[in-house]
Amino acid sequence: MRAMVLTSGAGFDRSGEPLGMQDLPRPVPGDGELLLRVLVCGVCHTELDEIEGRTPPAKYPVIPGHEIVGRVAELGPDCRRHKIGQRLGVGWIHSSSGGADENINRAFVATGRDVDGGYAEYVVVPERYAYPIPEIFSDAEAAPLLCAGAVGFRSLQLANIADGQILGLTGFGGSGHLVLQMARYLYPDGKVFVFARSEKERAFALELGADWSGDTSDVPPEPPHASARAAGWSSMPSARNPRTAT
Numbered sequence: 238m239r240a241m242v243l244t245s246g247a248g249f250d251r252s253g254e255p256l257g258m259q260d261l262p263r264p265v266p267g268d269g270e271l272l273l274r275v276l277v278c279g280v281c282h283t284e285l286d287e288i289e290g291r292t293p294p295a296k297y298p299v300i301p302g303h304e305i306v307g308r309v310a311e312l313g314p315d316c317r318r319h320k321i322g323q324r325l326g327v328g329w330i331h332s333s334s335g336g337a338d339e340n341i342n343r344a345f346v347a348t349g350r351d352v353d354g355g356y357a358e359y360v361v362v363p364e365r366y367a368y369p370i371p372e373i374f375s376d377a378e379a380a381p382l383l384c385a386g387a388v389g390f391r392s393l394q395l396a397n398i399a400d401g402q403i404l405g406l407t408g409f410g411g412s413g414h415l416v417l418q419m420a421r422y423l424y425p426d427g428k429v430f431v432f433a434r435s436e437k438e439r440a441f442a443l444e445l446g447a448d449w450s451g452d453t454s455d456v457p458p459e460p461p462h463a464s465a466r467a468a469g470w471s472s473m474p475s476a477r478n479p480r481t482a483t
């Protein structure tokens with residue numbers, strides 16, 4: 238299978254080309270694992286963090302990519318949750334403890350960092366961390382929801398606002414622009430104020446329905462009832478990647 242492989246950390250030297258195409262053997266699913274034929278894999282800022290050394294893979298080579306939409310091509314032994322041909326999504330959590338703290342548990346293994354991810358024609362994933370994708374979404378629409386969307390949705394839930402209140406969003410990247418659309422849908426009578434350093438992001442926020450946008454030091458017309466900041470990857474160490482400890 239063809240795959241884009243990260244062969245080394247480039248550090249902050251952007252002159253190298255750490256990601257290159259390779260032809261690799263198709264992986265074989267083990268107990269409780271599926272082989273997915275990748276339809277789409279989103280690009281997340283965390284991949285830049287991997288390449289530039291902020292959350293480096295524990296070992297190279299590794300295939301990045303953790304916003305994966307694919308179809309089940311093969312079932313490993315003891316797989317019961319999904320069927321051949323089913324469309325599934327896979328996010329940043331490749332496997333973990335299964336508890337409420339699984340994104341910070343030491344058992345946490347990251348897709349596309351600690352194990353091979355979705356920048357490839359096929360990927361092997363545990364069946365319990367692969368999720369059916371509702372028909373309403375196209376492959377490309379579903380992919381970013383598996384990381385940026387999930388992170389943003391969690392932030393929105395923690396903000397705990399009610400319809401009619403004002404939500405403040407700090408930062409307006411891959412996650413923030415999805416949270417704004419969720420907030421517009423879930424809280425149609427509320428207002429959303431976006432704080433972003435980039436003028437382009439502030440304009441994009443207004444285009445997507447923000448009621449106000451300003452620089453991070455600007456004072457909004459009214460104080461928000463709650464603010465959400467959709468942040469990316471966890472910096473906690475994991476069983477396979479103790480180097481991510483900060």
Ligand SMILES: [Zn+2]
Pocket residue numbers: 281282283303329384385469
């Ligand atoms: Zn991500």
